[in-house]
Amino acid sequence: MKRTWTIIGVSDVAGSFKWYHSLFGQPETPPGHHDFGQILDTDGTVLLCLHQWGAHEHPSLMSPDEASPGNGLLLFFRVDHFDMALKRARALVARFEEEPHMNPNTQTQEFSLRDPDGYYVAISALPAPQRKKPARRRPNKRLRPAKAGGQIRKSREKPPRLRG
Numbered sequence: 001m002k003r004t005w006t007i008i009g010v011s012d013v014a015g016s017f018k019w020y021h022s023l024f025g026q027p028e029t030p031p032g033h034h035d036f037g038q039i040l041d042t043d044g045t046v047l048l049c050l051h052q053w054g055a056h057e058h059p060s061l062m063s064p065d066e067a068s069p070g071n072g073l074l075l076f077f078r079v080d081h082f083d084m085a086l087k088r089a090r091a092l093v094a095r096f097e098e099e100p101h102m103n104p105n106t107q108t109q110e111f112s113l114r115d116p117d118g119y120y121v122a123i124s125a126l127p128a129p130q131r132k133k134p135a136r137r138r139p140n141k142r143l144r145p146a147k148a149g150g151q152i153r154k155s156r157e158k159p160p161r162l163r164g
Contacts, residue, residue: 005038007049009061009069010117013037016050019116023088023123024079048075070119082109082125089113089123098122 010016017031020039024047031037035052051061079085086100089111097120098112110124 003045005046005049006075007051007061008073008075008117008119009053009064010050011053011064012116013050013052016116019092020048020050022092023085023121024077025081025084025088047077064117069117073119075115075119075121076124077121078108078124078126080126082123085123086111 013031013033013035014037017037017039018028020026021028024039026039031050035055037050038046039048039050041047051058053061053064055061089096093113096111096113098110100109100111102108103110103124106124106127108125108127110122112120112122115121
């Protein structure tokens with residue numbers, strides 16, 4: 001499996017790190033470095049990387065003055081506990097970009113807000129587990145009548161003539 005590491009430029013790595021941990025309901029921990037941090041899922045999967053603007057001279061992360069933070073980027077996260085994420089999000093921002101609603105494309109609840117650097121963040125509920133259709137029962141071959149003499153006569157065939 002290949003995974004992407006989305007890296008966004010932020011003005012305050014520690015502050016953004018705390019903000020995202022609060023949004024996702026994760027224990028508060030410090031970032032790995034003063035200029036870089038990874039938000040990880042409980043299984044260690046990288047959810048988002050936060051990179052200090054101007055650190056390490058990456059051309060696209062030099063300054064937020066070159067372009068609006070998040071221009072052309074939508075951070076879209078699916079969460080296990082939508083209602084709890086909604087409550088945590090309301091404590092983080094004064095207003096949402098989009099109030100909770102049913103997304104007609106995903107058929108799940110979602111809302112949107114802006115992070116401290118102005119990135120657009122959408123939070124979506126994981127879809128309800130799909131109910132599997134009942135398995136189609138296969139006929140039990142052992143219950144079928146056995147073939148007579150290894151052959152079955154078709155109804156269109158003429159009965160064999162007996163010679164006397």
